[in-house]
Amino acid sequence: MDWALILVLQVMFQPSLSGLFFTVDAEYALYESKLGEDVVMSCRFRPKLSHPLAYLKVTWHWFTYTLVRDVYRMDNWKEDLASQDPDYQGRVRLLTEQLQEGWSKLQISRLRINDSGTYQCLVEGEGADYKTMTLSVVAPYKTVTKHIEKVAEGDDVLLICQSEGYPESSVMWQDGTLRTLNASTTSASTPDQLFTVNSRIRVSLSVENNYTCVFEKDGYSATFHMPDEIPVPPVKNNAVIVVLGIGVVMVVIIVAVLLYRRRKGSRNLLVDGRGRSVSTAACTAKNKEYKEERTVFNEGCMEETLRAFLKAHYSDYSFSMEMRHHWDAFGVEELSHRLQNNKGQPVNLQALLPEAGKTLFLEGPPGSGKTTIAHILVSSWTEGPTHALSNLFDLSSLRFLFYVDCSKVKGDLFQEVTIQLSLKDKTEHELRTLLTSEALLLLDGYREGNPFFDESLRKFLMERGRCRVLVMACPGHCPSLNNTVGTEGVLQLQTQSMKC
Ligand SMILES: *[C@@H]1O[C@H](CO)[C@@H](O)[C@H](O)[C@H]1NC(C)=O
Ligand SMILES: *[C@@H]1O[C@H](CO)[C@@H](O)[C@H](O)[C@H]1NC(C)=O
Numbered sequence: 001m002d003w004a005l006i007l008v009l010q011v012m013f014q015p016s017l018s019g020l021f022f023t024v025d026a027e028y029a030l031y032e033s034k035l036g037e038d039v040v041m042s043c044r045f046r047p048k049l050s051h052p053l054a055y056l057k058v059t060w061h062w063f064t065y066t067l068v069r070d071v072y073r074m075d076n077w078k079e080d081l082a083s084q085d086p087d088y089q090g091r092v093r094l095l096t097e098q099l100q101e102g103w104s105k106l107q108i109s110r111l112r113i114n115d116s117g118t119y120q121c122l123v124e125g126e127g128a129d130y131k132t133m134t135l136s137v138v139a140p141y142k143t144v145t146k147h148i149e150k151v152a153e154g155d156d157v158l159l160i161c162q163s164e165g166y167p168e169s170s171v172m173w174q175d176g177t178l179r180t181l182n183a184s185t186t187s188a189s190t191p192d193q194l195f196t197v198n199s200r201i202r203v204s205l206s207v208e209n210n211y212t213c214v215f216e217k218d219g220y221s222a223t224f225h226m227p228d229e230i231p232v233p234p235v236k237n238n239a240v241i242v243v244l245g246i247g248v249v250m251v252v253i254i255v256a257v258l259l260y261r262r263r264k265g266s267r268n269l270l271v272d273g274r275g276r277s278v279s280t281a282a283c284t285a286k287n288k289e290y291k292e293e294r295t296v297f298n299e300g301c302m303e304e305t306l307r308a309f310l311k312a313h314y315s316d317y318s319f320s321m322e323m324r325h326h327w328d329a330f331g332v333e334e335l336s337h338r339l340q341n342n343k344g345q346p347v348n349l350q351a352l353l354p355e356a357g358k359t360l361f362l363e364g365p366p367g368s369g370k371t372t373i374a375h376i377l378v379s380s381w382t383e384g385p386t387h388a389l390s391n392l393f394d395l396s397s398l399r400f401l402f403y404v405d406c407s408k409v410k411g412d413l414f415q416e417v418t419i420q421l422s423l424k425d426k427t428e429h430e431l432r433t434l435l436t437s438e439a440l441l442l443l444d445g446y447r448e449g450n451p452f453f454d455e456s457l458r459k460f461l462m463e464r465g466r467c468r469v470l471v472m473a474c475p476g477h478c479p480s481l482n483n484t485v486g487t488e489g490v491l492q493l494q495t496q497s498m499k500c
């Protein structure tokens with residue numbers, strides 16, 4: 001049957017037959033169903049058949065203004081599928097048992113999106129009539145997949161939600177406070193006439209928030225909990241393995257070098273089989289008695305050992321060369337003229353030593369001599385009363401000085417102390433104990449921005465005990481630490497000498 005015939009039928013039957021003796025009525029004007037499911041569309045014809053084998057012809061068409069598809073045809077009780085459109089082959093059946101009751105019911109299975117449209121049911125028997133109805137096949141956007149993409153540069157990430165459905169849907173984004181966010185949404189069609197809708201927003205990695213995308217057609221959504229959901233790129237794992245590997249190799253080399261030195265007896269330093277360093281002066285007597293592995297440390301001995309180890313480390317040739325280099329660049333006299341308190345009054349160098357349990361900031365622009373001061377403090381502690389500047393500083397109250405070069409920090413505070421000072425045999429607990437005793441923690445060139453380090457420092461400062469902390473930084477590099485310390489504990493280093 002073609003389009004022209006339908007028009008002819010329309011003209012023929014519409015005015016004359018409907019409402020007279022033979023009528024056809026659609027059960028519903030609109031049928032809505034889901035992709036892949038089944039639908040049954042029904043037409044009732046009246047009057048019913050006068051006897052069971054009375055002549056009956058049932059026809060179902062799908063049509064638009066430009067196209068007609070034969071869906072089903074039964075002529076005088078015989079199915080006629082020769083002209084059936086291939087799109088419907090094997091998917092339609094007439095519920096023939098209902099015909100005697102006056103129903104033409106068509107079942108379409110495994111619905112496709114393009115089954116949507118207008119259907120016409122035509123019944124011819126002891127009269128003829130037809131009705132049309134609309135079928136709408138939808139596909140809900142129910143599986144929302146989300147993923148996170150790193151933006152090449154900067155700290156932002158893209159949060160992406162994607163789903164398939166029909167008809168096209170818009171996507172709304174909200175954050176944890178129900179604020180609506182600007183998203184970029186695109187859609188593309190699939191071979192099944194579905195829409196693949198992809199929506200993305202760009203957010204900052206450092207902000208803690210929840211982001212929800214909602215496919216507005218059906219209300220399906222997905223939520224990102226940031227920053228918890230940031231995937232750890234596999235590359236990073238490799239990097240960790242490499243770093244660990246290098247770490248192990250370094251430990252082996254350090255132990256080997258220290259053992260070598262000890263054998264030569266050129267240093268006042270020993271290392272036992274487990275990598276502990278031992279000051280001969282304090283502990284030889286004991287060590288002589290035991291095999292290396294069985295060395296017994298009492299607490300005093302261990303402290304003495306560590307002090308000797310740190311001093312050896314600081315007087316290490318390369319370290320002290322660097323110190324001298326900085327030192328020579330400034331006259332020490334000059335430095336002491338540049339130092340002032342938070343009120344702009346000059347103070348002497350001894351003021352650089354914070355009181356026990358206190359934190360002090362030394363602020364100065366690059367090139368003002370902060371690192372030089374740090375190195376003078378280190379060498380002064382290392383050399384004790386024999387130091388050239390022992391008249392300017394008295395660091396004898398310090399049992400330990402932990403110098404951390406913050407320009408190269410990567411890990412947290414304890415990792416950095418461990419690595420930079422080669423204290424690999426100390427557990428974090430031991431280090432904590434040592435740091436919270438009569439120690440000076442000297443952070444040279446500190447700058448906030450490394451989350452691990454910043455957080456561990458913040459924690460340490462809350463439980464620092466008698467530890468003195470001297471932070472050397474450029475102005476404005478440590479705003480949050482500055483806030484916790486207040487202006488009281490700030491010293492400044494001018495680039496110009498303040499001689500009047
Ligand atoms: C994010 O969602 C979690 C769990 O639903 C909730 O505990 C948390 O408070 C939310 N965070 C924000 C910033 O809305
Ligand atoms: C949202 O995006 C549109 C176009 O991309 C832009 O014109 C508008 O200013 C944005 N609104 C906000 C709040 O960012």
Ligand SMILES: *[C@@H]1O[C@H](CO)[C@@H](O)[C@H](O)[C@H]1NC(C)=O
Pocket residue numbers: 087112113114115191192193
């Ligand atoms: C309807 O969609 C199916 C696939 O879902 C396709 O094979 C068929 O050609 C489409 N028919 C029309 C008329 O677009």
